Amino acid sequence: MINVFRKAANAALDNKSKLGPPPEPHQSRIDLTKPIGKPDARRIPKSGRTEQLNSKVRGGFQAEFDEARAGMTRGAFLEALLALWKKEQGGDITPFGLSDSAHRVASLIADHLKTDDLGRVLEDALISRAKELGLTKRSSAR
Structure with a gap:
């Protein structure tokens, strides 16, 4: 039995080895100097947040947290909570990641x-600023 598997594996290796070396860059139909595809969006920081924060929480907490954040990202919501806590403690806060x-x-x-x-x-x-740019339109609901 083992010999049969070895023969099949060796046959597969032999087929791969018959392909030869890859083509030279000037022989390729693809421009190898340009990146292929789009960059991985996970690697592009969109909010300036670059540090990871993972926490274990009790069952049901995550659902409550997500419901309470009302459309904010988790990072923005955590920053808002920290700002509120700092304000209650009498500390100076930088609201929601503003630059200095x-x-x-x-x-x-x-x-x-x-x-x-x-x-x-x-x-x-x-x-x-929105008014200066002509971006404000009052809806009748307000």
């Missing part, structure tokens, strides 16, 4: 307006 320069400008505007609500400052800035 954007946070500094938002803080200056908030100080000028005599408010500590950076969320409102950012919301107002976004709405103003």
Whole structure:
């Protein structure tokens, strides 16, 4: 029995060895200098989040968590939860992954307006910019 399997395996190897070496780049119909296909999207950071966070949780927690995040990504929701916790502890927060320069400008505007609500400052800035670009259309539902 073993000899039969060895003969079949050797025959398969012999067929592969008859293929010869791969063609030279100038002989190929495919441009070997260009990447084939699209880049793997998992390797392109879309949100600036590059560190992995995995946690074991009790049964049912993940479903509750996903329901509570209401369309936000898990990373954004965790950042929002941490920001709320820091605010409750009296700490300084950088809302939702803002760059230091954007946070500094938002803080200056908030100080000028005599408010500590950076969320409102950012919301107002976004709405103003959207109006400048002609992107706001009020729906009749509002």
